[in-house]
Amino acid sequence: xxxxxxxxxxxxxxxxxxEEVDEVYTxxxxxxxxxxxxxxxxxxxxxxxxxxxxxDGQMHYLFVNRGYCEVLNDRVLVLVGSAERVEDIDIExxxxxxxxxxxxxxxxxxxxxxxxxxRAQAALERATIRIQLATKFxxx
Amino acid sequence: MPTLRDIRKKxxxxxxxxxxTSAMKMVAAAKxxxxxxxxxxxxxxATKMQQVISDLAGAVETRGDLPPLLLRRPIKNVEVxxxxxxxxxxxxxxxxxxxxxxxxxxxxxxxxxNVTISVVGRKARDYFRxxxxxxxxxxTGISGRLQYTHAxxxxxxxxxxxxxxxxDEVLVIYNEFKSVISQRVVVNRILPIGRIASESAEQPVxxxxxxxxxxxxxxxxxxxIYIEIQxxxxxxxxxxAEEAARMTAMDNATKNCDELIKKTTLIANKVRQxxxxxxxxxxxxxxxxxxxxxx
Numbered sequence: 272x273x274x275x276x277x278x279x280x281x282x283x284x285x286x287x288x289x290e291e292v293d294e295v296y297t298x299x300x301x302x303x304x305x306x307x308x309x310x311x312x313x314x315x316x317x318x319x320x321x322x323x324x325x326x327d328g329q330m331h332y333l334f335v336n337r338g339y340c341e342v343l344n345d346r347v348l349v350l351v352g353s354a355e356r357v358e359d360i361d362i363e364x365x366x367x368x369x370x371x372x373x374x375x376x377x378x379x380x381x382x383x384x385x386x387x388x389x390r391a392q393a394a395l396e397r398a399t400i401r402i403q404l405a406t407k408f409x410x411x
Numbered sequence: 412m413p414t415l416r417d418i419r420k421k422x423x424x425x426x427x428x429x430x431x432t433s434a435m436k437m438v439a440a441a442k443x444x445x446x447x448x449x450x451x452x453x454x455x456x457a458t459k460m461q462q463v464i465s466d467l468a469g470a471v472e473t474r475g476d477l478p479p480l481l482l483r484r485p486i487k488n489v490e491v492x493x494x495x496x497x498x499x500x501x502x503x504x505x506x507x508x509x510x511x512x513x514x515x516x517x518x519x520x521x522x523x524x525n526v527t528i529s530v531v532g533r534k535a536r537d538y539f540r541x542x543x544x545x546x547x548x549x550x551t552g553i554s555g556r557l558q559y560t561h562a563x564x565x566x567x568x569x570x571x572x573x574x575x576x577x578x579d580e581v582l583v584i585y586n587e588f589k590s591v592i593s594q595r596v597v598v599n600r601i602l603p604i605g606r607i608a609s610e611s612a613e614q615p616v617x618x619x620x621x622x623x624x625x626x627x628x629x630x631x632x633x634x635x636i637y638i639e640i641q642x643x644x645x646x647x648x649x650x651x652a653e654e655a656a657r658m659t660a661m662d663n664a665t666k667n668c669d670e671l672i673k674k675t676t677l678i679a680n681k682v683r684q685x686x687x688x689x690x691x692x693x694x695x696x697x698x699x700x701x702x703x704x705x706x
Contacts, residue, residue, distance in 0.1 A: 281459060283559040283643060285452035300632065301623050314467070315623040316632040339463060339633055343620075350460050352559055352639075390564070 274308035278324055280333070280349045287333070287354045290326060295347050297322040297340065306342050313342040317351055319396050321404055332357040334401050360405040369398035415686065418679040422672060429668035435500065436661035442555075443591070443654035449557075450588075450647050457640050464637050467630045478631035479574060480638075483603045488525040490547065490569065490578040491516060494585035494645055495532035496653040497554045502660035504586060504594065504653055505534040511596040512584045527578065531565070531646070547572075554650055562643035569642075570635055573602050585645045586652035592659060594652040601641050604634065 278295055280288040295306040298320035306313075317340050322333045338351030372395035379388045471477070493512045495505045512535070519526050529548035530536050536549050548568055553561050572578045581602035586594045622629050 281456045283453050283456045284449065286455065299623055300629070304623075312620045313623070314620045314629060316629055339460065339636070341463065348459065350456060350463070352563065352636075390567075 274345060276306060276308050276310075277346045278349070279347065280322070280335075280351065280354050282336075282351055282354050284353070287356075288324075290324075292324040292326045294325040295322070296324070297335065297349070299340065306347055308345050310342050310345070312344075313340075315340050317349065319393070320400055322349065322354070332404060334360060334404050336397070357404050360401050362402065362405050365398050365401040365405065368394060369402065372398055413678075413682070415679060415682050418675060418682060422675050422679065425668050425671050425675065429665055429672070432661045432664040432668060436658055436665060439501075439654045439657040439661060443651060443658060446647060446651040446654060450651060453643070453647060457644060460633075460636060460640055464630070464633050467626060467633065471627050471630050478627060478634060480570070480602065480631070480634045481604050484576075484579055486524065486579040488527065488578045489519050489580045489582065490527045490529060490572060491519075492565070492569065492581065492583045493528065493530045493532075493535045494583065494649045495530065495535040496649070497533040497551055499534065500660060501653055501657035502663075504656035505532075505538075507594075507596050508584060508586055509535060509538050511598070515582070515584060515598055529568075531649075553646065554653060557646055557650055559639070559643055562639045562646060566635060566638040566642050569602060570638060578602075583642070583645050585649045586656075588648045588651035588655060591655045594656055599641070599645070601638060604637065 275291040275293065276295060278288055278290055278292045279286070293308075296303065298304075298318045299315040300318060301315070304315070317335060317338045319337050320335060322335045324331055333354050333356050335349070335354045336352035338349065340350075341348045372391050375391035376388070376395060379391060468481070491512065493508065495508055499505070516526050516528065527547045528539060528544065529550075530539065530546055531550045531553060533551045536546065536551060539546055548565075550561070550565060569578075569581050573581060580600060583599045583601055585597060585599075587597045589595050624632075
């Protein structure tokens with residue numbers, strides 16, 4: 272039998288994934304990377320983006336917030352602020368968040384001082400990726 | 412002398428109060444269970460992240476270039492973050508924390524330090540507003556719907572102030588949840604982080620990790636998360652402590668109501684007895700009078 276990877280995704284709200292999988296792909300601090308069984312020990316920070324894994328020939332997709340990833344002895348440990356399966360993404364909410372973030376950025380650029388530009392930017396990024404993921408991968 | 416009707420009305424009122432307090436006790440108990448549940452689910456994330464960061468810090472420390480959040484500098488400006496609740500009716504919960512906080516602030520001021528105050532919760536905000544003490548940051552509306560993002564926002568604010576050297580030290584004062592019947596006020600220094608490498612006696616097994624980016628930069632990226640973890644834990648603890656305090660307070664209130672009902676019922680019975688005796692005396696007196704006129 273072929274070697275498997277143990278994938279653990281843990282957030283402050285609890286464990287999201289704890290499964291034996293074949294492949295893992297996600298976005299690291301310096302670009303996307305993939306993990307197959309037998310990967311060398313590896314540590315990186317995770318950026319807001321997607322995490323996908325292959326299990327029994329089937330791809331699964333998740334939205335992940337920023338955090339940390341460690342690969343050691345065929346065990347992939349992912350610690351992120353939040354993670355949700357693509358199927359669970361609430362598109363309406365993401366769209367509302369996107370509109371809100373755009374509005375805030377527009378106002379910040381217009382010179383309103385009390386708006387946190389960086390936070391609005393991050394919110395925009397999260398919303399955009401959520402929507403992208405959801406429209407791309409939700410089986411309809 | 413109150414009439415029987417007045418007393419009966421009073422008993423009804425107390426019974427109403429008792430219903431409310433015991434309902435609030437149940438609500439607090441349910442909420443406490445919820446918070447305890449999220450504390451439980453939070454634990455694996457916190458412990459693993461802490462482990463990772465302290466290992467990494469250990470690896471970086473031996474090489475000797477430390478990110479700014481780990482460095483200490485002479486302390487001139489201190490920021491105090493005080494975590495209270497938004498709602499009252501939870502016994503001495505907020506009073507305790509504010510008392511400790513003001514004491515701590517006075518102590519720091521006596522040492523000649525500049526103190527800025529940030530608060531979580533309406534209760535601390537109101538306290539300092541009433542005394543015209545300026546507050547740097549105010550976060551309200553957190554209790555009851557605490558999210559990890561709250562911790563992220565708060566940490567970001569604290570880290571910004573620290574990195575821009577507006578503050579040289581950050582203290583967090585909150586209620587720690589020890590058990591349902593006891594909460595303890597704790598003062599924690601969260602910035603500068605100081606030493607976080609675990610001081611386990613056993614030599615850690617050296618694993619040739621590939622770091623991306625290099626270890627010091629990776630550590631610098633993860634350190635904000637370390638702060639977030641502590642803030643989130645403080646917020647969770649405070650929430651649990653708040654609900655536990657409310658539970659105890661409401662339990663006491665319910666017991667008080669019981670006692671009051673007992674006492675007032677006693678008075679009501681006495682008054683009833685007295686009025687019966689009076690009526691009897693009237694009747695007996697009337698009969699006597701009749702006898703006399705007949706006789």
